[in-house]
Amino acid sequence: MYYKIITSLLFFFTTLQVGAQQYKSVLPYRVVGGKMIVEMIMNGTVRSFIFDTGGRTALTGEICEELGLSVVDSLMVTDVNSKKAAYPLVTIESLMTSDRKVNFKNVSAMKLPKPTPFECFNTDGLIGSDLLVQTIVEIDGKAKTITLTSAEKPSSVSLRKMLPFKKSGMPIIVLQAGVGNNIVALFDTGCPGFFSLKNSDYENLRGTGAFRVLSEGYREGAIGVAGMAEANISHRVCFPVLSVGGTKFQNVTSETATPPFTLLGVKLLDYGKVTLDYPRARFYFEAKENENDIASKRYNVALRVHNGELMISAVWGEMKGVVEVGDKITHINGKPVGIYDFCDSIINGIPELQAKKKTKLTVRAKQGEKVIVYQKE
Incomplete structure (x- = not known):
């Protein structure tokens, strides 16, 4: 959520x-x-x-x-x-x-x-x-x-590590995707990941070489103050190089979404310290390393708990057409699923799905029961 x-x-x-x-x-x-x-x-x-x-x-x-x-x-x-x-x-x-x-x-x-x-x-x-x-x-x-x-004095961090806010009052900055491609992004500690690409930025950058498309998916919308958005097409992409000022991040994977801005999330703090000088509209990033390879794989389906049941919330790549958003999971590795607590699943995850590279899921689909392999790709 x-x-x-x-x-x-x-x-x-x-x-x-x-x-x-x-x-x-x-x-x-x-x-x-x-x-x-x-x-x-x-x-x-x-x-x-x-x-x-x-x-x-x-x-x-x-x-x-x-x-x-x-x-x-x-x-x-x-x-x-x-x-x-x-x-x-x-x-x-x-x-x-x-x-x-x-x-x-x-x-x-x-x-x-x-x-x-x-x-x-x-x-x-x-x-x-x-x-x-x-x-x-x-x-x-x-x-x-x-x-x-x-804020009577500016931050003591070197100006070489500084990016100006694009908009006074909020840490909206410009990132570099490869060479010559700018992305306006909001540094958002409410975003639990590293990077989330806005759909319109995906369209603007497509064909520039800024990223490569890994797969196409179909997933539920996020939950916002106006409710949950309808399920829609999403794209999973990989940026060979994404730069936050002078710091380079290699192999940055993201999934497209519908926020007002592309988001640079809380996981940036795994790689360095952030200082926000709000009165002077300055963003500083003091990186531990100047270059960071953050290559990662993601699951071929996404799951969430709804009314105690485990259901599919997104499908990616070859899983499209095999199972659908809303299909329910009935068994994990042949064992019947239990009743899950929604909050516990957000905080701690699903115990049966942890510490396994591949898991067999029995899915109650519209076309009947199916067994799929839940794995990263």
Whole structure:
């Protein structure tokens, strides 16, 4: 499940109050199901939030009702499927870092519909880029820390490691695909992978030699604030070289999707430290290595849990026409499947599918029962 809120309207009511002109706050984070989770003190109580540089600050409908937060305005947002919808806004009186060194006052936050989309992560909302526009944010994937620093001086990181934001307020930068091919991408810590290619960028780059097509697939749409998109054709591609500033990534595999931007995801932090100087609209990447080969293989079908059952959510390559999206899995290696918990499958995966290179799946298809080999290609 990939739930995403993206909006271009960022500057609202938030003010920043700290005990001195200069400040520094270090927030530990943990990774749950590919999401960065941080603790913040909201109106005097410690709460958990997803830290999402690609999104906007938001609260679940449940926590809004629990705290009695009144709707003060509304906002038009664009979700991961590029669908637009208006959502109510509430105001958080105080949103403080867990070390109490930084206090954001009168924070504007979107009120999300019930039931909460964040149930699997046990969080009460999102911390988005709109909250951070007055700060310098350093994200250290090795130490699992987010450091917020006052921005009276620019970052000390070398400008040779810097890419300018294409749009003030959000870390949208330009990547290089091979030689002479630019891709505008949003650095999005809410994206659990390394790289996700927008459909229109796929079309613009097709035929340039920027990537090669590995296979064509058919898959469910992502879950956004406006609901789940219809299943559609997707392409699995490999970029021989994708450059983030002076750092080269070789053999970058991606699947095309429908977000408003191509996404550079949270797995970038596996390869170095990111600093976002929001006031100066600068993105810095301090790589561990200047060149990184991240070649990987992906499964020929994708699976997800729906109402306790295991079902096919995407088919790729030679599996197209053999099984379809929505077909149910009845047996794994000849043994009947159990009843699965949706959240547990997101956080921990399906136990029977782990630590095996090839797995036989019995599928209840429209044309009858079929046995397929679930494997990477």
